[in-house]
Amino acid sequence: MMNKASFRRLNSFRNRVILIFFMIIIVPFLLFAYYTHIKSIEGISNANTGISLSYLLQTKKNFELYLTKLNDQINELIGNKQIQEYLEKPPQTSQEEESFTVNMLTSLYQTIPSIDAFRVHVYPIRPSLYPTYMSTIGESAELENEAWFQRSKASVSPTWNLFMPQKGKYAKPLITYIKRFSGLYDQIPRGIVSTDLSEDQLKRFFTPAEQMVGQKLLLLNEQGIVVFDSVDNKWTGERVPVESFYELMKSGSRATGSIDIQGTAYLPTYLRMDNEPWTIVSLTPLAELTGTIREINRLFIIFLVVYLIGCMFVVVYLTIYFTQPIAQLVRHMRKVDKEDLQHLHLSSSRKDEVGWLYREFDSLIHKIEGLVEAASLSERKKKELEFQVLSHQINPHFLYNTLESIRWKAEIHGRSEISEMVSALGNLLRLSLNQGKEITTLGREIEQVKAYVWIEQARMGKNVRILYAFDDETLELPFLRLLLQPLIENAIQHSIRDNFEKRKILLSGRREEDDIIIEIADNGEGIPEETLRKLHEDTDGNVMYAQSHKGVGLRNVNDRLRLYFGDNYKLTIESGKDIGTKITIKHPILKEA
Known part of the structure; x- marks a missing residue:
């Protein structure tokens, strides 16, 4: 609990000046700086989101045009009559399979170069019946047992699959566009076309011309798995390593706020594609956007330290030249309150308000001394008057007794009117005096009125x-x-x-x-x-x-x-x-x- 001394120190003039100075100047200054900082970050975030969203819209448009063109190129491959004929019936002998392999590869070598992709494979609907062909293209005849092949074989719509690096096959992740096709004149499945998109091809669309340090562009599938990471495919095949990112994505097509991923604050912007189940995400490091603000904050801290030091000098100045003289004056006033007027004559050569206070207080002491002397004299006179009143206290009783004697003699001599008049006068006098009470x-x-x-x-x-x-x-x-x-x-x-x-x-x-x-x-x-x-x-x-x-x-x-x-x-x-x-x-x- 705060004791009285602490409370008095808190209520001192100097401490109040410090508190008022802090509340009026320092606190608003800090609040304004904080508000400016927040609004600056908000403005930068909004500007970055707007710019990023514009870039993502253009990236989305370009990528979707590429995918549409790629699909048309694959359709041309599927519509090749020779390829359709080769896949119409599976070979019955090894000679037929060798002939199929030579003819199929020859047709593919003539058609595939026109497809803008890293690699294109055409698989028979039953690869196990074409072991020589599968071996020639570097694939296993057991491919048809893999999950992605079975999924694509059972789906009418094209599917996408992410292949992570495998030793002896590919060193970097590949996004594969897989499409089942049937005969030109029937609905019997003929084969599956898989089109691999490499990292280099995707970077054509997902690498900004002026990319900031640490900026990331991600391509996410419908499960939230990263299928492409513009920075060394660091997160490819995984989810973004912070769940708050996915919560933020649920707020709409435009993110509002920052997220912390592995100790780095990012400003996210994302856009969902129209024709594919993917989401394009831009992650911009907040530190890269707020570098200037950090410099301003450092200058602000330096300025604030210098400002506080200056405030301390002001407080010291106020203490020496104002609060201490006033505190001394208060001590003298307390002596006056204790009726101790000896040795209280003060003087000051200062020309400011403190000097005026000292001189006015000294004048007040002189006036108080004069009033004390006058009050003492008045008290002595009052005592003298009270003594005189006490000495004449018998006069009302003497008057009552005299009037009563006159009334008694008037009745003896038959003067009833005089007796009644004297009685009324005595009653009037008694009621008027009221024993000295007001x-x-x-x-x-x-009764007094009636007597009168x-x-x-x-x-x-x-x-x-x-x-x-x-x-x-x-x-x-x-x-x-x-x-x-x-x-x-x-x-x-x-x-x-x-x-x-x-x-x-x-x-x-x-x-x-x-x-x-x-x-x-x-x-x-x-x-x-x-x-x-x-x-x-x-x-x-x-x-x-x-x-x-x-x-x-x-x-x-x-x-x-x-x-x-x-x-x-x-x-x-x-x-x-x-x-x-x-x-x-x-x-x-x-x-x-």
């Missing part, structure tokens, strides 16, 4: 027409304190104060998904445009409160909502002279009070 409940906020409305009614001697409409489930939900009272106060002071008999306020609340929606609506004169405009201005708080008191309650509630819950929870106000004012508060449902 979060109360919606129910307590409504009661005090206002007692103070002004007028009844405030205000309706409350809340879902019971919302009353226990947490709610930010002192949101509703300033808005109700604003509505009383600026909307219904001029006409308590006709003006009224509707305070309602409901839950919508994860929010509490509070609506405060009145049928007063509406809020002036100037007040609404100032509500949305980003004015400094001190300046705002130094201005007219008008709109301060709205601004205070709006700012507190935005401060606590974000801009999505600011006030929404609809106001107009004829429609009154409707203020909507959107308050999130908090988890706990």
Whole structure:
């Protein structure tokens, strides 16, 4: 498993630069070179296949014309009346056989020179009846027992046979065209003509004018046996020594791909003959075609080595002049993270980005030191204020006790209105302070509003027409304190104060998904445009409160909502002279009070 140190080294700037450099430049370069190499080989293969196929088509045409002409010449031999007469009846005596031999050979010597072949033999259909003739032409009378003779004797169609070298007969392989013939005027078999084609004759058709080194031309029979190999008949009489070659031949008349035969890569092209059960195959050594590409590959490798060495120098340069200074800067930053600001003043005379980083970091250290001093001073002042608050913590209790004493004396003297008013004021004060907590409940906020409305009614001697409409489930939900009272106060002071008999306020609340929606609506004169405009201005708080008191309650509630819950929870106000004012508060449902 990779440890943390190895992981940090992997994530270092230098290693990332090396990785990015390798991925952006080296890898695409290698991929492009590989793609170019593959496409070059493919292009050469396609070109060679096209050229070879054109040559094979011409070779096939020429060879088939030769075989057609050879067959015509053999037919002329078969149609010779003298030969037909000599073979009509087998000789009965030795004198007749000697006469047959002399006459037959004389006729053949006159006819055979016109046949374009290495050697032509005419065999009686039963050679055993012509021992003298067979001996004269150098063949055994037992020839008729050989498999090729029996096969040809039983076949109406001409056949081909490959004779491998035999001591005392022929030193090189021979391809023999064997044809049985019958009488001119009957269907009785008379004899068999065997026509031998030597290597020299086949090379006339299967040797390219500009043959590459190692290139082979093969002639395969229907069993896949090589009957002719243009290179010293090396594979003649055998199958091509790799089975993948035959698999490739099944793909069609034009091979696509290379094969490896005895350690040499060849590009094969083949063509099947129309009139004979043979296939002409061209095997071109891939090395001969890609010699130039190999030279290019060697130059590419040399260039790549030089390129990588140059990259190493670039990496060393980046390490010395960039990564090491940055690593040093990171170490100083870690000291800052540990709140160790001593002896961290850095300087650099470099004019590049690294020098800028050093100078900016040094400036940042100075600013941090100043902020630390300011924060320390602020903390001391905060402690002093907390001490002052603790020292005056008795003031709310003293005020509660004083109000309670006033209420008790008012009841003793029969002043119930004064007692109720003092009780409401005490309740309002208690709910407003909320024991110093910012979060109360919606129910307590409504109680505070009711206490404030009661005090206002007692103070002004007028009844405030205000309706409350809340879902019971919302009353226990947490709610930010002192949101509703300033808005109700604003509505009383600026909307219904001029006409308590006709003006009224509707305070309602409901839950919508994860929010509490509070609506405060009145049928007063509406809020002036100037007040609404100032509500949305980003004015400094001190300046705002130094201005007219008008709109301060709205601004205070709006700012507190935005401060606590974000801009999505600011006030929404609809106001107009004829429609009154409707203020909507959107308050999130908090988890706990």
